[in-house]
Amino acid sequence: MRLIVKSLHIIAAFFLLFMICGSLTVSAESHYASKEITNWQIKWGNKAGDKGYMVPVSVKEGWLSAGSGGKTTELPDGISSIWTRIKLPEFKYVSPSVYIDTLYALHVKVYVEDRVLFEADRSYIKDNYSLLVPLSSGDNGKNLYIWTETLKDRIGIKDQVIIGEHGVLIKDYIKNGLIDVILGGAFLFVAIVLFVCAFYLNKDYFSIAASLSIVIASTGVLSITYSPFIYTFYSYFGPVSIVFLDLALLSLLPALTYLFEKIFGGGRFGIIRKFRKFQTVYSLFCIVCLVINGLSDNRFVELYYFVSVTIIGFLMILQFILLIACVIIYSLKGNKDAIIFAIGFGTAAFTGVAELVWYYIRQGNYDLFYWKWALVVFILSLIIILGRRLALNHQQVVKYSRELELFNNELQRSEKMEIISELAASVAHEVRNPLQVTRGFLQLLMEKSNGDEQRFLFMALSELDRAANIITDFLTFAKPEFEQVSILNVHDEFKHIESILLPLCHLNGGKMVLDVEEHCWVKGNSSKFKQAFINIIKNSIESLGEEGTIHMSVYAKGDRVYIHVKDNGEGMEPGVLNRLGEPYFSNKSKGTGLGLMVTFRIIEAMNGEVRIISKKGAGTESIIILPLAEAPDDSNSL
Structure with a gap:
């Protein structure tokens, strides 16, 4: 009976789930399609310091046409803020929302006419916003005003604006940058496991495994802290994330060069070693600048940005070029580790250099994206190199163990042979003489005997001959030198x-x-x-x-x-x-x-x-x- 009741409960649950899924499918299909807004207008803020309190609803002049296309607005000298006016189209959404994938600003205010919908203020330099702003059904055909302020060269909407159902747009809103957090978490987990395992390796491999774990951990932290997901949903972690982002980058570069040095050596004229020492000193200098800027409440933020971003970018390009050149030289010499490293690092370096060059060409109006996937390939190549090294080391240990076993067996055999030789040399001659005398007497007795006595004496002589042959073998073993060669x-x-x-x-x-x-x-x-x-x-x-x-x-x-x-x-x-x-x-x-x-x-x-x-x-x-x-x-x- 209980089985029947449980079966009915399961059937009812499946039926209810089916009905819910069906209703969700119907409701999803009943949504009106999202609309893409590609044109809007912008107006520069005033030099006196526009803080976005006065919405320019009644201002008719000074508006410039703008729109999507992947280009951000360049600020005039002395201007740090702009207003963006977006004409909302007619819509019939139940829960309307406006979704902006990427908005460059440090301070943001969003209005419908003069009604505030959203406001955010960042005290740290992370100007990448992802916005999902709910609207009301009465906002049909009204103007959406966005005030943005920044300390950087880029500002405003990067791409398009989308209006649609809140339940549909929220999926893209949540997924924006989530994969970066998942990837970074995976990197951190691998780094922790590798670092723990490094303590079970010998000194030579400990330094390689530890530096590799630092490279992987730094990459994971970079992936997480560079993602807009953290700053969108956990903005209160923003200042800490920026600090970890800088520390991860400043740790990654010298750790990567040190890892390269441990695998392939210091290079000709010690150039890899010298560059690694320079990177270490410069990273420490940047960390000091980070501490000073934090203690001074970001008074030196522009100087720190130049030291830790602009110069570091050029150093990264120089590092990639240097390591690629060394890898090519080692690969031409037939080094298998260098070939594997060349494939992984070449992918990461080419992607990183291309994105950095494009970043500077666009004057900072570009978000680095492909570098983290290229680093996945690179980290896999490093793990393969470490695995090959450990496998070769294991094979060498097995080989030495076998050779040691053979040596021990040969040593035991030599000791046994020496014992037998000494025994044979000291005993064989002394035993042979009485055996020969005994054999002679037995032969004399055999000549005078008959019947069973003669048969028994013959058996005794045979056994004496067998004993003499054994003694002869002893003498041959004890003295294998040849009388006549x-x-x-x-x-x-x-x-x-x-x-x-x-x-x-x-x-x-x-x-x-x-x-x-x-x-x-x-x-x-x-x-x-x-x-x-x-x-x-x-x-x-x-x-x-x-x-x-x-x-x-x-x-x-x-x-x-x-x-x-x-x-x-x-x-x-x-x-x-x-x-x-x-x-x-x-x-x-x-x-x-x-x-x-x-x-x-x-x-x-x-x-x-x-x-x-x-x-x-x-x-x-x-x-x-x-x-x-x-x-x-x-x-x-x-």
Whole structure:
């Protein structure tokens, strides 16, 4: 039952919402279209100081024709105010309003005939107004008077005047500059996150991340405080916004140059570093002027405006040109960071320079607009550069970690080998002598015995021989130096090895394929060379299954001889592969691990390198790389 009641409530809510939306749509469609007023008249204020109290309703002379077109009115010398008279058209709006997108003035008063509709007075230099003035239905055909006063060179209506329904015009009124506030808030959020993350970076990257966060934060503050939204809806924050606007600009310029310096260096003759120091000093000077002007209640506002706006504009153009020139030079040298920086900064610099030049051409009668979107591209490029730097740093750390791990493994292996060598050198000779004596006595007893005694003595002799072979491996590992070094023909050596191991390979159901170049020579001892490769090939034979194949290939490349022994046996897992060559580690049930250990030591003594590639179930490939020796005069192995 409750479910049914809730369902009915939901249906009723949707129905009510549908009816409301429908009525709103009908009411919106019933509105008369807004009208654009493009022509009006202006009249200069008097030099004595017109404060807009006396509306010139009855004045017929002195009015000049004006209108839309993107041009603002230029004030005559000694005049700081004008009157604007707009003839309101006939309308049938329910809630009429007049919307002016941009009006340049510091003080504004709006009248219909002599009735005051709006009044505002700014004590700070932000002359961009956005007005939405409600009218009454009885204002049909009357004159709208706007009194404006300023300290700047521009004054009056920038573009057109629109009259229409209040509910329709208020949308444009609210949206004017709102996107700038949203964009600036996003910049500030990114800057705070980046600044916090900077404390987790090392010193080198902390300075880059911190300066980048200052650049992003300054851009966000500029976007918010330059927007007319703040001064339209929160005019009481105007003085504070102007201060933050100036501080953001004075922080942005040296921080940007410092960031460039940290990424690309001080430039030739240290020009970037010197310019950054000059910018820092000049920004501090401007901040001092800002404090003095604030304490003196804006008595030096014109001087401060010249120092912090006019000169700063020229410095920005100079900075953009300098950085663009440096970026082009670095880009031509193939610096990837410089190319990314060139794309982002080039977009911002070109847009900023173009708008500043147009601003000065228009003598200040232009509102900078596109710079903030160009800065979005630039900030993205800076974030990409920082991300690349961190990624490269991470890759370098990973590389160093791997190299350190390999070094530690090699150090552990060397320590183990040294221990085994010392053990072998001190024990092997002492153990071999009693073994030989024991073997001799057992042979004498075996000659005089029969039956089971002879069989048991034979088993004892076999185990003694096995122990002697292990001791021989110990001695070979402990002393891999070769008694007789000669120039070996690898082709002949492998032919001999093949003849030795081919029966064992056939016995295990496999076959051997030999592909050896005839003129490959290495320097070493023939017996040790054969011992090393017999150990490797024997391991391959023992790993073969049915119809297994061992492929041996030898070729010379450059000053090296490459020997490949590849089988399609059972292969090894990564954990087993990493431990090959360790003392007493073996993958066989009766193995000691000394065979491969001796093999590695022999190859190492020949200044060679062993690489083993294996995958479980896919076989193993051993790659031995030895120095190529010069062929002897008679071209034969010694």
